Amino acid sequence: MSDTPPSDNPLLDFSGLPRFDAIRAEHVAPAMRNLVESARATVESIATDNRPATWDTVVEPLAGALDRIDRAWGAVHHLNAVVSNPGWRDAYHDALPAVTAFFTDLGQDVRLYARYRELAGVPSFATLDPARRRVVTNELRDFRLGGAELPPAEKARLKEVHAELALLAARFEDNLLDATNAWALYVTDASELSGVPQSVLDEARAAAMAEGKPGWKLTLRMPCYLPVLSHADNRALRATMHRAFATRASDLGASEAWDNTAVIRRILVLRREAAQILGYPNFAALSLVPKMAKSVDEVLEFLRDLGRRAKPFAERDYADLVEFAASELGLDTLEPWDRGYASEKLKTKRYAFSEQELRRYFPEDKVLAGLFRVAETLYGISIRKSAAPTWHPDVGFFEVLDASGALIGQFYLDTYARAGKQGGAWQDDAINRRRAGAEVQLPVAYLNCNLSAPTANAPATFTHDEIITLFHEFGHGLHQLLTRVEVAGVSGIQGVEWDAVELPSQFMENFCWEWNVLSQMTAHVDTGEPLPRQLFDRMVAARNFQSGLATIGQIESGLFDMLLHSSYDPGGDRTPQDVLDEVRSEVSVTPKAPYDRFMHSFAHIFAGGYAAGYYSYKWAAVLSADAFSVFEEDGVEWPVAGERFRDEVLARGGTRDAMESFVAFRGRAPQLDALLRHNGMTTPTPP
Numbered sequence: 220m221s222d223t224p225p226s227d228n229p230l231l232d233f234s235g236l237p238r239f240d241a242i243r244a245e246h247v248a249p250a251m252r253n254l255v256e257s258a259r260a261t262v263e264s265i266a267t268d269n270r271p272a273t274w275d276t277v278v279e280p281l282a283g284a285l286d287r288i289d290r291a292w293g294a295v296h297h298l299n300a301v302v303s304n305p306g307w308r309d310a311y312h313d314a315l316p317a318v319t320a321f322f323t324d325l326g327q328d329v330r331l332y333a334r335y336r337e338l339a340g341v342p343s344f345a346t347l348d349p350a351r352r353r354v355v356t357n358e359l360r361d362f363r364l365g366g367a368e369l370p371p372a373e374k375a376r377l378k379e380v381h382a383e384l385a386l387l388a389a390r391f392e393d394n395l396l397d398a399t400n401a402w403a404l405y406v407t408d409a410s411e412l413s414g415v416p417q418s419v420l421d422e423a424r425a426a427a428m429a430e431g432k433p434g435w436k437l438t439l440r441m442p443c444y445l446p447v448l449s450h451a452d453n454r455a456l457r458a459t460m461h462r463a464f465a466t467r468a469s470d471l472g473a474s475e476a477w478d479n480t481a482v483i484r485r486i487l488v489l490r491r492e493a494a495q496i497l498g499y500p501n502f503a504a505l506s507l508v509p510k511m512a513k514s515v516d517e518v519l520e521f522l523r524d525l526g527r528r529a530k531p532f533a534e535r536d537y538a539d540l541v542e543f544a545a546s547e548l549g550l551d552t553l554e555p556w557d558r559g560y561a562s563e564k565l566k567t568k569r570y571a572f573s574e575q576e577l578r579r580y581f582p583e584d585k586v587l588a589g590l591f592r593v594a595e596t597l598y599g600i601s602i603r604k605s606a607a608p609t610w611h612p613d614v615g616f617f618e619v620l621d622a623s624g625a626l627i628g629q630f631y632l633d634t635y636a637r638a639g640k641q642g643g644a645w646q647d648d649a650i651n652r653r654r655a656g657a658e659v660q661l662p663v664a665y666l667n668c669n670l671s672a673p674t675a676n677a678p679a680t681f682t683h684d685e686i687i688t689l690f691h692e693f694g695h696g697l698h699q700l701l702t703r704v705e706v707a708g709v710s711g712i713q714g715v716e717w718d719a720v721e722l723p724s725q726f727m728e729n730f731c732w733e734w735n736v737l738s739q740m741t742a743h744v745d746t747g748e749p750l751p752r753q754l755f756d757r758m759v760a761a762r763n764f765q766s767g768l769a770t771i772g773q774i775e776s777g778l779f780d781m782l783l784h785s786s787y788d789p790g791g792d793r794t795p796q797d798v799l800d801e802v803r804s805e806v807s808v809t810p811k812a813p814y815d816r817f818m819h820s821f822a823h824i825f826a827g828g829y830a831a832g833y834y835s836y837k838w839a840a841v842l843s844a845d846a847f848s849v850f851e852e853d854g855v856e857w858p859v860a861g862e863r864f865r866d867e868v869l870a871r872g873g874t875r876d877a878m879e880s881f882v883a884f885r886g887r888a889p890q891l892d893a894l895l896r897h898n899g900m901t902t903p904t905p906p
């Protein structure tokens with residue numbers, strides 16, 4: 220097969236948005252080869268340039284080459300995640316080694332490193348624009364962490380390690396996706412599905428019909444799995460689905476081919492090796508260098524402190540549930556597959572509403588309009604629907620305008636769960652804001668969720684949790700889109716410490732609990748009625764239902780991740796499962812099923828960017844809760860506080876320390892109080 224000539228390859232067209240109507244898997248190999256070759260040539264010319272090192276002779280030309288790779292590879296990476304099929308997967312895997320090798324070589328290039336040091340050493344460096352100074356300082360750090368100071372043999376080995384790690388991460392995600400998609404349960408007897416919400420049944424019915432099968436097709440994707448576990452009266456059905464879900468991609472899963480056990484072990488061995496080559500005792504120590512947290516001990520102490528505070532609340536949550544399940548549901552032993560079901564029943568009884576009834580007040584169009592209105596009110600922007608080529612007919616495309624009506628950014632919104640799309644919800648940058656000559660390149664974001672889809676005769680309606688997810692990803696999107704920085708590497712989310720990245724996202728979640736926000740985004744799907752105030756009050760009362768258990772769950776994951784990447788010896792006799800068991804005996808209050816293989820689907824730390832960083836969610840929750848508490852003070856006008864949040868946090872990107880941005884917004888260092896208050900954990904023991 221002959222390659223598409225560069226001029227016809229849509230991945231090499233940087234004149235505007237990615238050309239999703241034209242990009243095909245066969246374009247990947249020639250495009251990435253072309254881009255990597257030309258970036259290597261750029262590096263060569265910068266490294267061998269005899270002129271003095273300046274911003275314009277060193278940083279600027281490299282930024283242009285990297286921007287093109289980021290944009291093209293970003294589109295490929297994105298497509299592989301949202302429309303995964305064998306063609307895309309092969310194209311991604313085939314191109315991955317060359318791209319990884321390029322970035323490893325770049326980070327290790329001692330000549331380029333010398334150019335950056337020269338630039339940082341000239342007297343005029345002190346007068347350089349602070350954003351530019353920050354980029355150079357970050358680069359110097361990254362050269363060191365990339366191995367630029369290593370002897371040749373170690374450099375070569377580190378390169379091999381990076382290459383293998385990149386493939387292992389892709390493999391982990393593929394196994395998880397395949398294991399999730401391969402499982403289905405066809406039910407033909409309606410009585411076996413009693414309790415399952417109608418909207419879920421409608422979708423399951425449509426899925427079976429699409430395959431020419433009778434009955435209902437149940438899957439392990441969130442919009443099906445979660446409601447079945449929370450609502451199906453059929454205990455055996457819950458047990459079957461729980462087991463299938465909890466053993467995905469594991470040694471107990473449906474196929475050996477998707478078992479992530481060996482992938483996990485190998486990832487841990489290689490991460491430790493990479494850290495030690497660079498002079499760090501373990502991967503966690505290496506991972507913390509560019510983060511807010513200063514040391515492994517600081518993180519462990521933070522998590523354990525929060526764990527100690529949450530534990531009595533979690534114990535009470537669980538005791539209440541066990542008692543309720545026994546006395547009201549006749550469940551003498553509360554099994555892991557009963558927990559969601561019993562919780563839903565207890566919540567319904569205690570607060571007199573059910574999530575599935577509530578969602579009928581939240582049709583998609585009202586929710587989106589409400590979300591946009593919050594952002595518009597807070598940040599003085601406006602958002603309008605627009606059109607662009609996308610990768611799926613369900614995907615929306617939107618423009619963000621500033622107060623003067625000028626375009627400042629754009630985003631894609633891929634809302635629903637579907638086959639071939641990775642699970643979870645995430646934001647990715649498509650294009651980063653940067654000045655290129657006279658032009659400013661505007662930012663573009665991908666927002667991806669796995670929410671409930673519309674059915675043939677009803678619009679999509681969202682649970683409150685799904686709405687929170689939408690607000691969360693939108694918060695990441697705003698961080699990317701509302702930046703004012705024009706320097707690549709520190710605009711948008713780039714260059715922000717990883718453990719501060721969840722600040723804007725979790726900050727936005729808070730608005731899902733405000734009456735004047737929520738009440739504006741409701742219209743019952745049958746009656747058109749807005750959400751009654753009384754129902755909202757019950758939601759708020761239920762806000763901290765089982766918040767102790769939820770906090771402990773996050774602490775468990777965070778501690779496991781941190782210990783796995785610090786004190787655990789991947790070359791020793793103990794297994795990662797041993798570490799997880801130990802963490803659970805330290806903090807957990809709920810028994811786990813013996814087959815529970817949570818780790819095998821923990822993509823955040825094995826395939827995403829959260830390795831030795833999962834604690835970031837709680838770390839940033841302290842910041843986001845404390846930041847939001849400004850809006851809870853009397854007499855605060857939202858547009859005023861919102862504008863300050865934009866100016867001091869969202870617009871700044873990575874141009875200064877996240878702590879500095881926080882203090883500039885809040886007027887003081889962060890405090891834990893607001894988070895504890897929001898979680899209903901203000902007294903040392905439960906009331």
Ligand SMILES: [Zn+2]
Nearest residue numbers: 691695721724
């Ligand atoms: Zn997030």
